[in-house]
Amino acid sequence: MNAMNLQFITHFTEKYSYFDSARMALEGGCRWIQLRMKDASKEAVEAEAVRVQQLCKEYGATFIIDDHVELAKKLGADGVHLGKNDMPVAEARCFLGKEFIIGGTANTFDDVCMHVNSGADYIGMGPFRYTTTKKNLSPVLGMHGYKDILTRMKAKGIVIPVVAIGGITLGDIKDVMRTGVSGIALSGSILKASSPVDETHWIINKINNELKYISTKKAHSSY
Numbered sequence: 001m002n003a004m005n006l007q008f009i010t011h012f013t014e015k016y017s018y019f020d021s022a023r024m025a026l027e028g029g030c031r032w033i034q035l036r037m038k039d040a041s042k043e044a045v046e047a048e049a050v051r052v053q054q055l056c057k058e059y060g061a062t063f064i065i066d067d068h069v070e071l072a073k074k075l076g077a078d079g080v081h082l083g084k085n086d087m088p089v090a091e092a093r094c095f096l097g098k099e100f101i102i103g104g105t106a107n108t109f110d111d112v113c114m115h116v117n118s119g120a121d122y123i124g125m126g127p128f129r130y131t132t133t134k135k136n137l138s139p140v141l142g143m144h145g146y147k148d149i150l151t152r153m154k155a156k157g158i159v160i161p162v163v164a165i166g167g168i169t170l171g172d173i174k175d176v177m178r179t180g181v182s183g184i185a186l187s188g189s190i191l192k193a194s195s196p197v198d199e200t201h202w203i204i205n206k207i208n209n210e211l212k213y214i215s216t217k218k219a220h221s222s223y
Contacts (some may be wrong), residue, residue: 003031003062004122006208007163007185008200010035020189022052026059028200034081034185036066042118046180063105071187077186079103081124081220084111090118103163107138109152116160124185125149127166128176131188140166146179154180170203177210 008025010018010033021031028181035052045068056063064079065072069092072080078167082089083182087102096102104115110125128142132166141149146164153162164176165185176184184207193199 003163004163005183005211006030006204007032007064007124007165007183008067008164008190009185010037011187011191012037016191018048019051019055021187021196022055024196025190025200026055027062028190028197030200030205031059031061032064033061034064034066035043036081036187038067042068042071046075049075049077062101063187064101072096072100079121088118089115089120093119093193100111107141109204111147112149112153112154112158112160112162116158120160122161122182123162124165125181126164126185128164128172129167131167137166143175143179146176146181150180151222161172166168170199170206173203173206174210178208178214183207 007081008030010021018035018037025033033052033056035049036177037048049065049071053063062078064081066081067083067086069080069087069191073096080092082092083102083105089102091185092102102126104120106112106115106123106125115123127137127141129142130137142167150162161182163183163185164181168176168184168186173184186203188198190199
C-alpha cells in the first residue's frame with residue numbers, strides 16, 4: 001500500500017467542497033483519499049461518495065470511506081476507516097470480508113493491539129497535535145507519544161502500517177516520519193495553503209525524501 005505514504009482526508013471549507021478538496025489532492029499527486037463527512041446525512045455522504053469514487057478511479061487512487069461500512073460495501077469502495085466511536089473493526093471485518101481495506105484510529109498502544117487482533121489493515125494514529133478539523137479530540141500524542149507506541153509495537157513484534165494524523169504540517173514531516181510511521185494523513189494544512197495542489201506535491205516529495213533517507217540509514221546500519 002505505497003499510496004498510503006500520504007493520505008488525504010476530505011474537508012469542507014468556505015472555499016472548497018469535499019469534492020474539490022479530493023480533486024486538488026489528486027491533482028497534486030496524492031493517491032489515497034478518505035471521504036470524511038461526519039456531520040452529513042447518509043444521503044449526502046452517498047451522493048458525494050459516488051462522485052469522489054469516480055474521481056479516484058480516474059486517477060488510479062485508493063478510495064476509503066470514513067465510518068459508513070454499509071455504504072463502502074454497497075459502492076464497492078476500496079475500504080473504510082473507523083474511529084473510536086464507529087463500528088468496531090472486528091464487526092466491520094465480518095461484514096466486509098477480506099477484500100476491503102479497514103483502518104482503525106488509535107491513540108494508545110492498547111488501541112493498536114485491539115485493532116491488530118480485530119483484523120485491521122492499518123492504523124491511523126493521533127492526534128499529533130491539536131486540530132480544528134476534528135471534534136472530540138483524543139489526548140495529543142506529540143513526538144514522544146509516537147516514539148513510545150512505535151517502540152512498544154516493535155518490542156512486541158507488531159508489524160502493521162501506522163499513519164500519523166492530526167494537525168501535521170509540512171515542517172513536521174521530517175521529524176514525524178523519523179519516529180517510524182509509514183505515512184502521514186493530512187487535511188487542513190493542504191487546504192489552507194495558497195495552492196493546495198502545489199502543497200500536496202511538495203508534501204509528497206518531502207515524505208519520499210524522508211523514506212529514502214530512512215531506507216539508506218537502515219541499509220548502512222545493517223553492514
